[in-house]
Amino acid sequence: MASPLTSADDEALIEEILARLTLREKLGQMMQPDWRTFRSAPKLSEAGAAVLPAWAGSAVKRALNAPLTDEQCDRSVGRHCLGSVLGGGGACPTPNEPLAWQAQAAAMQRAALRASSGLPLLVCNDSANLRDATLFPHHIGQGCMRDEGLVEELGALAARESAACGINWIFSPCAAVALDLRWGRTYESFSEDPALCGRLSAAEVRGIQRCGLPMAACAKHWVADGGTALGTGKFDMGGIGKAAVKSFGLDQGNADCDDAELRATHVAPYLPALAEGVLTVMVSYSSLNGVKCHASRALVTGLLKEELGFRGVVGSEERLFGDLTWRRQLEELEAAVGRGDVPAERVDDAVRRVLRVKVACGLLRRAAASTPAGGDAAAAASRCPLFDAAVPPMGDAACVGCEAHRAAARRAVAKSCVLLVNEGGLLPLPAGEGGRPAAELLVTGIAADSLGRQCGGWSLEWQGCEGNAFTTGTTIADAIRAVQPGARLAPSAGAASRPVAVVVTGEAPYAEGFGDVEELRLPPADVRAAVALADAGWAVVLLLVTGRPLLLPPPLLSRVAAVLVAWLPGTEGDGVADVLFGRAPATGRLSFSWPHAMDQAAAAARLKGPLFPFGHGLQTRAVG
Incomplete structure (x- = not known):
């Protein structure tokens, strides 16, 4: 079973915050746009901005990675009370240096605190896209080390370098069991052995979430993304990756397996991470027995949330809605709630999970109560903020690519x-x-x-x-x-x-x-x-x-x-x-x-x- 993540006092704070939020504020907490879409780039869609690859024009890259202004942050983060933001592959401020990352993260956090909800942001990435960062062996090599302690250490070091960039949510570990070596994500998997995947995924969660700074890990991709059948791959990425759809494709394909195989091979690696208290889980683009994982109530609500008791954030894959921009998604979701198509209770469950992650990783804390002598306690309580509102702490920029981190990476390379x-x-x-x-x-x-x-x-x-x-x-x-x-x-x-x-x-x-x-x-x-x-x-x-x-x-x-x-x-x-x-x-x-x-x-x-x-x-x- 999954760890409860928070205490009874924490849950009381979460319920009090939830009760104060309007519907628009709640919906904003559920969103996670790519921060590159906060800028304007001529003739470039938001989906295109989110997946801009290395071979794209350098002028467009510079436009998308220009430093965010306070006005841009207020117009996006503040106006929509966003709960989290994402920097996808290749996202980096200019110049690509730790202090520039910190300045941008601080600007987004200040906009979040100025918003009507006043809640700090989760700033997310696979890890820092930072020039001169320490890059450790990929998971396939870490699996060969057979060293949970070293995997935990590498997770903590990656988390500290990410925190030095203002990031507080890393999209790792990948708990997939890669069953076909032709899959383009094989190197993201620790092993073909579910037990080894599980032990090392839990070790990485420990390292990331106990790094000494606010940081959430993410087990992905729920579930069976490593078991897709040859030729079923539908790699698309919101229209950007259509050139990569292949007759022998595996990525984003369909896995055919019965319940026993699903649990023994693909669910099993998640169990140690859930027990360790992983704060977030990302759902896979792929399908199971012909049903998209994102559309499977049995997999997400029934198995993950109810049976396994996971109480953290369940995140969708990036660009799940293709060319539907995040602002349009907000509008459509608000309309769906108004029509009754999406129950208000479903929205509350999602927002409660976002708040739980923010509390669990240290972004949200109850404010100290202050009642003046002889004053009305109830009136004083109504005027007091529920939580401390401040830009979250960031890591030490000097740790990025430092000698100690590179020495640990060198040891890991040799051992892998x-x-x-x-x-x-x-x-x-x-x-x-x-x-x-x-x-x-x-x-x-x-x-x-x-x-x-x-x-x-x-x-x-x-x-x-x-x-x-x-x-x-x-x-x-x-x-x-x-x-x-x-x-x-x-x-x-x-x-x-x-x-x-x-x-x-x-x-x-x-x-x-x-x-x-x-x-x-x-x-x-x-x-x-x-x-x-x-x-x-x-x-x-x-x-x-x-x-x-x-x-x-x-x-x-x-x-x-x-x-x-x-x-x-x-x-x-x-x-x-x-x-x-x-x-x-x-x-x-x-x-x-x-x-x-x-x-x-x-x-x-x-x-x-x-x-x-x-x-x-x-x-x-x-x-x-």
Whole structure:
């Protein structure tokens, strides 16, 4: 069962606040528009503003990310008594620095406090789209760490960096169990194992919600979004993503499963997070047995709220209503309540949950009562505010990308790496002495010098970024050169022993349905290069930077001496080099079984004998 979240005294405060709110104020509390829509951009719809991807025009991006003015905040947040605001993928103020984020958040909070409701805002994001923030390994890599304490620590650090941007609600963890590796959100899942997903989701909730600042976590996406069938994907995103609808699509598709499978595989990972007190749950775009999850009273009201006892906010997915703007949604909802189509009790339930989250995470507190001596207590109480009204505390801007956070990320990267193959104990590589390599070392491959590929999707931009200029970090190639400055980008003569080539390959960044694929292929050019190097006498280390297991063709696998999977490690490539050179041991274990061929892309098919089973991971010891 879910945690109650609040005390009896808290509930009394919530009921008193609810009783004072008008219908318009209540409806405003239920809304969560993207703050980019508070500005005006010529010929750009609000739906378009909310999903603006990396490849959009730079002029439009600058217009949408210009700092919000007090007038814009009052016109949107204040006038409509909004309860929360969202910054979607790529949303960031200009300049993209912590103090600019804080200034914008403070402006929105002041507008909320000036509104007739006077209630502070929930400011939401998947995490900060902040340049130079610490980017940790994605969930698929964290699943390989098998370390709940470290997952909790990473959650707390991400929360603190987000709080330094004025954010107080993070859309994480993803509690999905990804059952088909072709899904574009596989890397957001901790594992194909529901029990492991549940333990790590709860650990992340603890980290986020106990970070020492007002912060709410969000378990998503309710429910069975990781179990959709191939070809049912309807990835659309309010008309913006129609180009990504594919015959082999999975994202936003339909999952067919009976009640026993639903509960054992897809509901089970939520139970530890609910027991831990997760404050919010996001409903999935996808369908279950042909019914949209958002439209299923049985799933949302019956199972989540009533049976499991969840008392926090149940949020819809972004852009659920397509091109229907949030202001129009408010108008339509008010009319529906007036007609009796939406009962007033239903509105009160939703607003009560919003207030409960604000109380539980520390945004709302009862004001100290003040009754003058000899005065009328009832009259004094009527004049006293129910709650303290102040801009919520924000985190320390100096923590963003700080040395301590990057050190924790580096430890996590090393612990998430999985060693699949290590012929003859090639790894760890000898570091050499005095900057001289113990053997000739070549570093090559499409992902060797790319922070964009290391970080993957949801990194500053919705679909991620290419190259290295978008943030601060260490590429794998630079991390290797830091250990062996003599490492070369091309073969040379005079090796002291058998030469070693580290071929760093993997996927380009993607997110959601854009990442649905028909084949789990490695870049062909890197496969050819690895085979050619092996045939030329090099000992080849295949280093995979990927958001999911990719096929290892037999001609390649039979030739390479070692295969190390770094997943999507984030900004701290030094953690990968730590494992390569034995500064840290290889301890990671697969959170997903690895397929032989495409007919094993689905988890059920891999039960019959994968190339590498769930939990596989060769171990090495740290040296020196």
